[in-house]
Amino acid sequence: MDLDDFRWLLTDDGQTLLARAAELVAGGDTELHVQTELRRTAEPGRVAAALTQVELRTKAVAKFGDLAARMYFTPDALEQATRLPVSTHRAGRMQAYGARTLIDLGCGIGGDLVAAARAGLICAGVDLDPVRVAVAQANLDALGLPGATQVADATKVDHSAFDLAFVDPARRGGAGRTFDAAEWTPPWTFVESLLRRDACVKAAPGIPHALVPDGVEAEWVSDGGEVKEAVLWSGRTATTARRATVIGAGGLATLTDEDDPGIGEVGVRDFGAYLYEPDGAVIRAGLVTAVAAGVDGGLLDEKIAYVTSDEPFRTPFARGYRVLEELPYREKQLKAALRERAIGRLTIKKRGVHVVPDELRRRLALSGGSEATIVLTRAAGEGTCLLVEPL
Numbered sequence: 001m002d003l004d005d006f007r008w009l010l011t012d013d014g015q016t017l018l019a020r021a022a023e024l025v026a027g028g029d030t031e032l033h034v035q036t037e038l039r040r041t042a043e044p045g046r047v048a049a050a051l052t053q054v055e056l057r058t059k060a061v062a063k064f065g066d067l068a069a070r071m072y073f074t075p076d077a078l079e080q081a082t083r084l085p086v087s088t089h090r091a092g093r094m095q096a097y098g099a100r101t102l103i104d105l106g107c108g109i110g111g112d113l114v115a116a117a118r119a120g121l122i123c124a125g126v127d128l129d130p131v132r133v134a135v136a137q138a139n140l141d142a143l144g145l146p147g148a149t150q151v152a153d154a155t156k157v158d159h160s161a162f163d164l165a166f167v168d169p170a171r172r173g174g175a176g177r178t179f180d181a182a183e184w185t186p187p188w189t190f191v192e193s194l195l196r197r198d199a200c201v202k203a204a205p206g207i208p209h210a211l212v213p214d215g216v217e218a219e220w221v222s223d224g225g226e227v228k229e230a231v232l233w234s235g236r237t238a239t240t241a242r243r244a245t246v247i248g249a250g251g252l253a254t255l256t257d258e259d260d261p262g263i264g265e266v267g268v269r270d271f272g273a274y275l276y277e278p279d280g281a282v283i284r285a286g287l288v289t290a291v292a293a294g295v296d297g298g299l300l301d302e303k304i305a306y307v308t309s310d311e312p313f314r315t316p317f318a319r320g321y322r323v324l325e326e327l328p329y330r331e332k333q334l335k336a337a338l339r340e341r342a343i344g345r346l347t348i349k350k351r352g353v354h355v356v357p358d359e360l361r362r363r364l365a366l367s368g369g370s371e372a373t374i375v376l377t378r379a380a381g382e383g384t385c386l387l388v389e390p391l
Contacts, residue, residue: 001074003131005049009072010138014050017042021050022057067114070142072135077109080170082202085247086221086228087115094200095119097237099164105154105194106167106186110136110147112202116166117145124162126152155186164237165194168202181211191232198235205230205284209242219243220281225319227280244285246316253316255282260290269298269308271326271379275388276307276318277349291317300379304352312391321388327374329383334374335364342368350376353383 008014017038024034038047056078060068063083073081082090094102094116102116107125109132117123117140127133130151137149159165169184169191181188188211191201195216205220205227212218217238219231224247233239240256266289278291283305292298294317297309307318314320327337338346344366348357353376375386 001049001052001131002045003134005045006072006131006134006138008046009049009053013042014046017046018050018053021047022054025051025054064111067143071109071114072138072142073109074131074135077132077135080168081109081111082115082168083223083228084111084115086223087112088118089221089245089247089252090200090202090231091115091119091121093233093237094164094166095121099198099237101162102164102166103157103159103162104166104168105157105159106169107136107149108132108168110139110149112166112168113147113149114139114143114145117147118143121164123147125149126154126157128153155190163198165197165199166201167191167194167199171204181207195232195234198237199232200234200237201232203230203232205280209286217241217243218285219245220284221245221247222279222281223247224249225279227284230284242285242287244279244281244287244317246279246281248316250316255285255287255290255317257285257287257290259293260287261293263289263299263302265289266292267298268300268302268380271300271308271323271384271386272297272310273323274309274312274391275300275321275323275375275386276309276313276315277321278305278307278318279316282317287317291315295320300377300384301352301381304377306351306375306377314391320391321373321375322391324387324389327385327387329376329385331360331363334385338364338366338372339368341370341372343370343372344368345371347371347373348376349373352378 021038056073057068060073060078063081065084101122104113104125107113107127113123113125125136133149133151140147169186171184195213207230217233217240221229240258242257245254276295278288282291288305292307294315295309295313296311297307300306300308328334346361346366355376373388375388377384
């Protein structure tokens with residue numbers, strides 16, 4: 001998006017064009033008619049900028065909810081932006097630990113600035129991209145939130161006056177997404193320097209535990225059952241070593257390494273009447289045995305993230321299933337067993353076994369009017385198939 005076109009979009013004439021573009025698109029007009037109508041009053045570049053915002057605002061509802069209709073985006077920055085429930089949780093932690101001022105070192109379009117400002121923090125953001133900086137400031141202004149943004153190199157900004165520094169390093173290079181922390185922007189060496197003081201760093205969920213410096217808390221966060229990020233907390237914001245935070249329809253729940261008795265306490269056991277599938281954030285945080293302790297159960301296999309118990313429990317940290325019966329693990333016998341039960345629609349869940357569910361489902365050639373769920377995994381080192389139903 002051209003910077004001049006975006007700045008024009010913020011003027012009174014630009015806002016009129018944006019509102020008209022949204023009206024035409026919502027009315028179901030063809031793309032050609034929309035373009036023709038809008039170009040009666042604006043040049044092509046400005047029309048394109050308006051239509052881009054209409055499209056991106058629609059896509060952004062999944063991340064920003066009702067706020068999306070008043071915000072501005074760029075395609076790549078929207079893709080990278082944090083979901084509002086996740087950034088709101090993070091901002092709440094910042095506020096709870098006493099931070100009053102925050103600097104976002106790589107603010108992008110300002111999604112995290114918005115969450116922090118809504119939590120009451122005094123915020124500033126810097127970014128190397130002039131378009132993103134302009135969009136971030138426009139978002140703060142559009143939502144009536146205080147805050148300042150500036151085009152600057154995050155690695156050269158003096159942030160000592162702020163209570164807390166936040167950074168979400170870009171993990172994409174010329175060849176696409178990179179998993180090498182040395183290739184992040186800003187690089188891991190800069191991140192490490194931040195983590196020697198009060199700081200908060202957003203990282204990919206797959207960050208290795210070994211990369212987390214001593215004394216830094218690593219929190220894995222899931223939203224709606226999907227792991228969204230890992231967050232590193234340092235200085236006075238760190239309260240434990242590992243944490244799993246689960247955000248769902250019922251609210252937020254958190255589990256830490258202090259809740260984890262370890263494998264020696266919960267042990268490995270035969271499958272019981274109930275099976276539990278820990279949330280992805282729990283698995284990433286290495287807290288599966290904490291879930292096992294919470295449901296008075298154990299692991300099916302020391303290296304596989306399934307928990308079994310003899311009792312039914314409701315827990316935000318795992319999805320529970322009632323074990324109906326054990327089915328044959330070998331494919332030919334499994335196919336016969338499913339046909340006997342007239343199962344035509346099958347959900348296949350698996351861990352610790354080399355199975356591609358879609359390919360297996362096709363080979364099983366299912367028919368019948370019933371629906372079922374099976375779990376393919378290992379128990380005591382042996383392949384196991386369990387017929388289950390969700391609790």
